[in-house]
Amino acid sequence: MSFNINHITLLHKLRQALGLLAVLALWLSPGGAAAQSAAETAQQMKAGFIYNFAIFADWPAGCFKDAVSPIIVCIAGDSDTLKAFDHLKTKKIKGRPVTVQPYGDAVSGKPCHIIYISTINKFEAADFLKRVSGPGVLTIGDAEGFSGLGGIITFYREGNKLRFEINSDAAQRAGLKLSSQLLKLAKIVTDKDFQR
Amino acid sequence: MRIAAFSSAKRKLFCVPAGCILFLFFLLAGSTFAQTAAASTDFTTYSLEELMNMELTTAAKKPQKASESASAVYVITQEDIRRSGATNLPEALRMAPGIQVMRSDPGDFAVTSRGFLGEWATKLLVLIDGRSIYSPLMSGVLWEYNDMLLENIERIEVIRGPGATLWGANAVNGVINIITKHAKDTQGGMAVSTFSNTEGYDGLRYGVKVKDGMYLRAYGKYMNYDGVINHNQPAEPRQVWGGMRLDWDVSPDDTLLVTADYFDGKEKTTSTRTVLLPPPVHADIKDDNNYLGGNALARWDHAFSATSDMKLQVYYTGYYQKAERSTGDKTVQNSSELKRDPSRVDTYDIDLQHTFALGDSNSIIWGLNARYNKLKKQDAEIYFKFESETETERLYSAFVQDEIVLVPERLRLTVGSKFEYNSYTQLEVQPSIRMLYTPSETQSFWWAVSKAARTPSALENEGRVREAYVARGRLFPLSPPGIAELQGNRDYASENLIAYEAGHRVQLAQNLSLDTALYYNVYKNLRTFEPSSLQMKHGYFIVPVNVDNKMHGRTYGAEITSTWQALPQWRLQATYSHIRMNLTPDKDSQDTASAKEQGLSSPNLLTLRSLYSITPSLEFDAGLYFADRIERLNNPSHTDLTVRLGWKPLKHLMLEAIGYNLIDNKYKGFRDEIYARSQNEVRRAFYGRITIEF
Numbered sequence: 001m002s003f004n005i006n007h008i009t010l011l012h013k014l015r016q017a018l019g020l021l022a023v024l025a026l027w028l029s030p031g032g033a034a035a036q037s038a039a040e041t042a043q044q045m046k047a048g049f050i051y052n053f054a055i056f057a058d059w060p061a062g063c064f065k066d067a068v069s070p071i072i073v074c075i076a077g078d079s080d081t082l083k084a085f086d087h088l089k090t091k092k093i094k095g096r097p098v099t100v101q102p103y104g105d106a107v108s109g110k111p112c113h114i115i116y117i118s119t120i121n122k123f124e125a126a127d128f129l130k131r132v133s134g135p136g137v138l139t140i141g142d143a144e145g146f147s148g149l150g151g152i153i154t155f156y157r158e159g160n161k162l163r164f165e166i167n168s169d170a171a172q173r174a175g176l177k178l179s180s181q182l183l184k185l186a187k188i189v190t191d192k193d194f195q196r
Numbered sequence: 197m198r199i200a201a202f203s204s205a206k207r208k209l210f211c212v213p214a215g216c217i218l219f220l221f222f223l224l225a226g227s228t229f230a231q232t233a234a235a236s237t238d239f240t241t242y243s244l245e246e247l248m249n250m251e252l253t254t255a256a257k258k259p260q261k262a263s264e265s266a267s268a269v270y271v272i273t274q275e276d277i278r279r280s281g282a283t284n285l286p287e288a289l290r291m292a293p294g295i296q297v298m299r300s301d302p303g304d305f306a307v308t309s310r311g312f313l314g315e316w317a318t319k320l321l322v323l324i325d326g327r328s329i330y331s332p333l334m335s336g337v338l339w340e341y342n343d344m345l346l347e348n349i350e351r352i353e354v355i356r357g358p359g360a361t362l363w364g365a366n367a368v369n370g371v372i373n374i375i376t377k378h379a380k381d382t383q384g385g386m387a388v389s390t391f392s393n394t395e396g397y398d399g400l401r402y403g404v405k406v407k408d409g410m411y412l413r414a415y416g417k418y419m420n421y422d423g424v425i426n427h428n429q430p431a432e433p434r435q436v437w438g439g440m441r442l443d444w445d446v447s448p449d450d451t452l453l454v455t456a457d458y459f460d461g462k463e464k465t466t467s468t469r470t471v472l473l474p475p476p477v478h479a480d481i482k483d484d485n486n487y488l489g490g491n492a493l494a495r496w497d498h499a500f501s502a503t504s505d506m507k508l509q510v511y512y513t514g515y516y517q518k519a520e521r522s523t524g525d526k527t528v529q530n531s532s533e534l535k536r537d538p539s540r541v542d543t544y545d546i547d548l549q550h551t552f553a554l555g556d557s558n559s560i561i562w563g564l565n566a567r568y569n570k571l572k573k574q575d576a577e578i579y580f581k582f583e584s585e586t587e588t589e590r591l592y593s594a595f596v597q598d599e600i601v602l603v604p605e606r607l608r609l610t611v612g613s614k615f616e617y618n619s620y621t622q623l624e625v626q627p628s629i630r631m632l633y634t635p636s637e638t639q640s641f642w643w644a645v646s647k648a649a650r651t652p653s654a655l656e657n658e659g660r661v662r663e664a665y666v667a668r669g670r671l672f673p674l675s676p677p678g679i680a681e682l683q684g685n686r687d688y689a690s691e692n693l694i695a696y697e698a699g700h701r702v703q704l705a706q707n708l709s710l711d712t713a714l715y716y717n718v719y720k721n722l723r724t725f726e727p728s729s730l731q732m733k734h735g736y737f738i739v740p741v742n743v744d745n746k747m748h749g750r751t752y753g754a755e756i757t758s759t760w761q762a763l764p765q766w767r768l769q770a771t772y773s774h775i776r777m778n779l780t781p782d783k784d785s786q787d788t789a790s791a792k793e794q795g796l797s798s799p800n801l802l803t804l805r806s807l808y809s810i811t812p813s814l815e816f817d818a819g820l821y822f823a824d825r826i827e828r829l830n831n832p833s834h835t836d837l838t839v840r841l842g843w844k845p846l847k848h849l850m851l852e853a854i855g856y857n858l859i860d861n862k863y864k865g866f867r868d869e870i871y872a873r874s875q876n877e878v879r880r881a882f883y884g885r886i887t888i889e890f
Contacts, residue, residue: 041237041502048239048247056244087238158380159409159445160499161248180812185244 043084045162046155050116054093056182060175063136071096076103076128077118117141135175148194165189266610266630266642268699268713272352279807279817281840281854283397286339290821292354293755293771296797298866299878302421303340303433306866309356309370311751311775313797319368319650325376325455327493327511330366332569332589333541335653341489341515345399345417350377357715358695360626360648361612364593368648368693379403379411379443385890394424394881409445425876435461449499458490479525489515503553514542540572557601567591571654587654592617608632620657621690624649638703649690656743658684678737685743692720707761716752721745724787746785751777765809773801795827815842831864852885
């Protein structure tokens with residue numbers, strides 16, 4: 001009998017302890033503080049897009065040293081933008097590893113295969129484009145009218161969704177071959193569209 | 197403040213020790229693992245199409261890929277539909293594993309998920325853009341009232357197994373979500389027409405941009421179901437459909453969707469029915485059936501933040517049916533019983549849903565719903581009627597579900613429940629618990645236990661069906677003729693299911709995937725038809741048959757899907773589904789027929805599809821659909837081969853040649869037990885289809 005009582009008391013205490021722990025856990029849980037901002041999510045989604053762009057793009061001969069040399073993705077943007085591309089670093093594209101680096105590092109010799117220009121300032125973007133555009137460089141940007149400035153792929157928002165347009169003339173100038181699977185999902189523009 | 201919260205929380209935790217421990221585990225797991233969670237989502241695992249379909253504002257909630265869902269999901273895309281050569285909605289569904297589709301009458305189909313095949317398969321819920329097309333009158337989907345322009349469909353999500361926690365009652369053995377294209381994706385014009393030795397359709401669609409962010413499309417469709425069924429009398433169903441969809445991005449955080457459809461159809465049927473003169477006699481009666489209906493839906497979607505989103509949806513749907521009756525039989529020609537009043541069904545629905553993230557590891561979705569059904573089915577003795585002229589039904593429900601990340605990118609738990617109140621059976625609680633384990637990027641396992649209810653239809657609750665003729669001398673020697681009257685039962689309860697499911701998905705190679713789902717279903721309170729004591733009326737017998745819940749059963753089975761991208765231009769897919777059913781009447785049941793329903797589904801289904809692009813403008817596709825024998829109907833096993841050749845000579849022109857049911861010109865269709873009609877045969881058909889975009 002006494003055993004039983006003790007047993008029940010023990011169980012009771014155990015439950016109490018568990019309850020206490022549970023509440024502590026509740027206390028410690030982050031509780032909504034760390035909700036991501038929409039902007040961060042958008043940048044992460046763009047990283048997903050850019051990964052797919054790379055799959056569907058063919059660079060002209062001579063852009064890579066050999067079959068396994070990395071695809072270099074340069075990010076012209078702040079550190080948060082760079083961070084959004086973290087997942088890309090672990091990926092392989094057509095057997096090539098991916099190197100993600102801030103744009104500034106590119107100047108030091110390693111050319112970029114892809115450059116993402118995150119600024120929405122048209123003049124800044126134009127300035128970047130002037131410096132980086134060239135054969136074998138896939139330029140991707142956020143600024144309105146980025147395509148008109150000679151950028152190849154431009155992100156834009158349509159309602160709640162991300163879309164992209166491709167300036168096919170600019171892609172041709174860079175010697176890049178973009179697959180039809182990519183083109184059919186894009187809004188296609190040409191230089192003519194911007195000549196008024 | 198905190199102390200108060202502490203003590204109340206403590207009290208709550210003292211319910212059941214096991215529950216406490218479980219709860220504690222989740223809490224601990226949820227919070228501690230969350231600390232180490234990488235805040236960012238890896239979007240590189242999504243395709244471009246998927247990324248483009250993500251809502252920026254809800255993307256943080258991580259829109260689930262079919263491959264990441266803890267349930268048996270299969271997605272049919274617009275391309276699948278187009279390349280299957282299907283000309284009607286039900287036949288597009290047979291691509292999905294575990295779904296059996298059979299024709300019964302021209303324009304009528306039996307479609308089911310995981311057994312219990314029937315023309316009104318009662319345990320499958322179907323929604324078009326969030327609008328339920330499950331009939332509250334009959335319990336089942338009236339497919340002939342729910343056709344659409346297949347070209348407008350973006351995708352069809354087919355979920356086998358219970359979905360009642362999110363979608364509510366009647367999502368017992370499956371939920372089918374038909375999602376139509378955004379109006380922006382159907383800009384410009386499209387005209388489609390089929391040429392065929394049998395049925396066919398013509399369609400027209402036009403989409404415009406009203407202003408920035410506002411898109412509109414309108415469509416029309418004409419459908420005839422001639423000749424694909426070997427029918428003793430021509431049924432000649434004809435249907436006209438028309439509708440619109442408006443998508444408006446009101447602000448970066450608000451979107452508005454408005455859809456509306458209208459349909460008008462007619463159909464001739466001839467059937468042998470019992471007419472109560474009295475005495476009851478059998479007579480061939482012709483029905484010239486006219487029906488029309490429509491629906492309108494509006495949905496407002498507002499994003500509070502990246503992780504919080506609210507949807508408010510209202511819709512109306514309804515139809516009206518009127519039949520002209522005639523007969524060549526002189527004895528009943530002038531009977532008042534040939535008169536039939538029109539029937540009408542109206543449904544109004546309002547739905548609110550809110551999704552938000554709680555911390556890094558909890559994603560909560562909750563919602564409220566109210567529905568009002570008004571049914572009018574006043575009939576003369578001949579068919580069926582309600583005791584009162586109009587039957588109304590009210591439903592109120594609430595649900596909450598939490599998706600908890602226990603280990604980021606590895607282990608996810610989803611718990612939730614629907615609480616649904618309906619005027620027939622009062623409260624139905626339909627909880628579920630699901631676990632998803634993703635050991636690597638290429639492999640996942642899932643487990644689920646869920647409960648679902650199939651609530652009574654108006655007919656089961658208080659309908660009267662006088663249909664079956666009891667011949668002279670059938671009951672005892674020299675007995676007068678009589679009829680069997682199916683009587684609704686106000687105490688009729690919901691049919692209940694507890695489902696145990698498990699699944700596995702693996703990407704065996706870059707181009708080869710395998711998806712397996714297993715289930716074990718335990719049913720209670722299944723429907724039976726219980727005869728009760730004879731009644732004598734005006735010199736004839738009535739054998740009352742009461743709807744009751746005196747059967748239980750178990751089913752188990754497996755569904756396997758494998759997709760192989762053999763070449764960039766060649767995709768192969770195989771699905772195999774197996775089901776075993778074991779239904780047992782309760783001891784006090786006198787219904788010997790219902791348990792035989794277990795023989796009403798094919799135990800084995802197999803589909804093989806090949807999609808081959810010979811050149812970018814030339815496609816050759818084939819689908820082989822095997823269905824094992826249906827014991828109850830005495831149907832032998834059957835294989836349907838459908839072949840399609842598609843050629844795009846110009847950018848805006850598509851020409852197709854489709855051969856349907858090529859192997860067997862006389863395959864036996866479905867015959868419904870309750871609404872016993874003659875069993876029809878499905879014929880071979882050839883179509884040409886021309887699609888022009890402008």
